[in-house]
Amino acid sequence: MKKTKRFALLLIFLFSFLGNAQSQQKSKPNIVLIFADDLGWTDLSTGNTNFNNGSKIYQTPEIDKLANQGMSFTNAYTNQNCAPSRAALISGQYATGVDNGVYNVGSLYRPDKRTKGFPNLLIKPHEQQNVITDVGTSIFDVLKTQGYTTALIGKSHGTPHPLKAGYGIDLPADIHHEIKVMVNGKKTESSYLALKSDKNGWTFDSEFVDKYANPYNQEYIDKTLSPYKNNSEQSVLMGIPKHLTDAIGDYAVDYIREKARGENPFFLYVPFHAVHSDVVGRKDLTDKYLKKGLSPRLAEYGSLIELLDQNVGKISNALKDPNGDGDLSDDITNNTIFIFYSDNGGLVDNVPLKGKKGSLDEGGIRVPLIFRYPGVIKQNTISNQAVHCIDFLPTLAHMAGASLSSMNKNNGEKAVYDGASFADVLTGNKKRIERENLFWHLPGYMDERFRPTTLIQKRIGKTYYKLFYYYETEEFTLYNLNKDLEEKNNLLKNPSAKDMKIALKMNADMVTWLKANKAPTGTFVKDGITVPYPKADGVSKYKQ
Numbered sequence: 001m002k003k004t005k006r007f008a009l010l011l012i013f014l015f016s017f018l019g020n021a022q023s024q025q026k027s028k029p030n031i032v033l034i035f036a037d038d039l040g041w042t043d044l045s046t047g048n049t050n051f052n053n054g055s056k057i058y059q060t061p062e063i064d065k066l067a068n069q070g071m072s073f074t075n076a077y078t079n080q081n082c083a084p085s086r087a088a089l090i091s092g093q094y095a096t097g098v099d100n101g102v103y104n105v106g107s108l109y110r111p112d113k114r115t116k117g118f119p120n121l122l123i124k125p126h127e128q129q130n131v132i133t134d135v136g137t138s139i140f141d142v143l144k145t146q147g148y149t150t151a152l153i154g155k156s157h158g159t160p161h162p163l164k165a166g167y168g169i170d171l172p173a174d175i176h177h178e179i180k181v182m183v184n185g186k187k188t189e190s191s192y193l194a195l196k197s198d199k200n201g202w203t204f205d206s207e208f209v210d211k212y213a214n215p216y217n218q219e220y221i222d223k224t225l226s227p228y229k230n231n232s233e234q235s236v237l238m239g240i241p242k243h244l245t246d247a248i249g250d251y252a253v254d255y256i257r258e259k260a261r262g263e264n265p266f267f268l269y270v271p272f273h274a275v276h277s278d279v280v281g282r283k284d285l286t287d288k289y290l291k292k293g294l295s296p297r298l299a300e301y302g303s304l305i306e307l308l309d310q311n312v313g314k315i316s317n318a319l320k321d322p323n324g325d326g327d328l329s330d331d332i333t334n335n336t337i338f339i340f341y342s343d344n345g346g347l348v349d350n351v352p353l354k355g356k357k358g359s360l361d362e363g364g365i366r367v368p369l370i371f372r373y374p375g376v377i378k379q380n381t382i383s384n385q386a387v388h389c390i391d392f393l394p395t396l397a398h399m400a401g402a403s404l405s406s407m408n409k410n411n412g413e414k415a416v417y418d419g420a421s422f423a424d425v426l427t428g429n430k431k432r433i434e435r436e437n438l439f440w441h442l443p444g445y446m447d448e449r450f451r452p453t454t455l456i457q458k459r460i461g462k463t464y465y466k467l468f469y470y471y472e473t474e475e476f477t478l479y480n481l482n483k484d485l486e487e488k489n490n491l492l493k494n495p496s497a498k499d500m501k502i503a504l505k506m507n508a509d510m511v512t513w514l515k516a517n518k519a520p521t522g523t524f525v526k527d528g529i530t531v532p533y534p535k536a537d538g539v540s541k542y543k544q
Helices: 002-027 062-070 082-091 139-146 220-229 244-259 283-291 297-320 387-398 423-427 497-516 540-542
Strands: 030-036 071-073 150-155 173-174 180-182 186-191 195-197 201-203 266-271 336-342 369-372 382-385 437-442 453-460 463-472 475-480
Touching: 002 071, 030 244, 030 387, 030 423, 030 463, 062 336, 062 369, 082 139, 082 387, 139 266, 139 387, 150 244, 173 382, 180 195, 195 423, 220 297, 244 266, 283 297, 297 336, 387 423, 387 540, 437 497, 453 497, 463 497, 497 540
Parallel strands: 030 266, 030 336, 071 382, 150 173, 150 266
Antiparallel strands: 071 369, 180 186, 195 201, 336 369, 437 453, 453 463, 463 475
């Protein structure tokens, strides 16, 4: 009898322990990270992310709500195009990191199409990796140590492709942008819109989202799209092909509905293809922007931005009503970190920023960023702390309770990360993080948009400076971003004593970082000698 009682007490203890463990696990915040593609700093209608330079043409009411409900960052950065940004975000490392190595889309040898190559090429570019290694400990791996289920729904570019089993992702739904199928016996290609193939019927040429590929019908319009109508004529959608952006949004909603019932927190990473070229919007929204007097090209662009916005709204609203029954008693919004971000600067118009996607000017690397976490992140707040893709892994690890110091890679080596957590900025405990420097390093070429360059951004007090070094000419340029967001005034053309002091310090920090990371620089074409780092006092030649 005593043994039976002891056994019963043991069972009670075990169930109590397991119940508490599950409760603690579930109390960890869910995380939804939406990553737009090529969305520029001024493409949102909110002014919170861009010093009130929001678009007066494109409408993003759902993302604007996020900005009002959370913290916006005016100085959020990425890399110059999509693959290196995604690789840095997932790995927590710069391209110089041992498990990254992704500097550019495709390669660092991308000639200028206008000149049919590189006339008088001085430097043979570094040969890069096109995906991060599969031995590193990714953001998915880190969160899984805290009991998270993980998903990638969208574009994997820059991560192992196709995504490998054991890479830390439970649902690796990698979806291609270009849709290529056989139609009437001929190979047909589409951007964004589903095609009706000879073999599979309506398809996005993807096993992951094909179940969402059927054309728009009245039920879908009434139930899913009508809450986001925003003065568009949705009846024109009846029977026309489904848009990939809607399909990815629908898949993400279904994932939330499934995982909200489970005991584990979830990390849902949704890297949309929108608003990447070739830009194709959704007909009702394209018609809306055409009626505003926009050119066909800009109308498609505005259409795709608003379509992305609608799907951000769909995903956000799925947190309010996970089972979709209209009863909000199962709302999980308050226990979910919701993030909106873009992978690089826009291709269309980034004014007042200089440059565009593919360049290291502000227009190429400064992007919108919003974090919402009700009760933890104060509503309608704005931070000017400079943050970067590499910072997301340590920040989310911090907020999920993971210890990076104990993380090991898949090969047993200790994991190393370049980023810094800005969780204390999000919670309001600090105004800024201790880190002062960010770096970009491009040992090669991409058409007219960059040549071999290293860039350091430094915060001195409340002021941000940028120092460029160009390897071909051994020249430097220096900008004060607080006073010169357009990067028009190179301070080294007529430097003050203060400017020189700043430039010398930034140059020294740049050289220290390059050496510490063994950053590749390529070789000179004429003699095969390795291109040297900047001289430790290289900016001294600009003294008056």
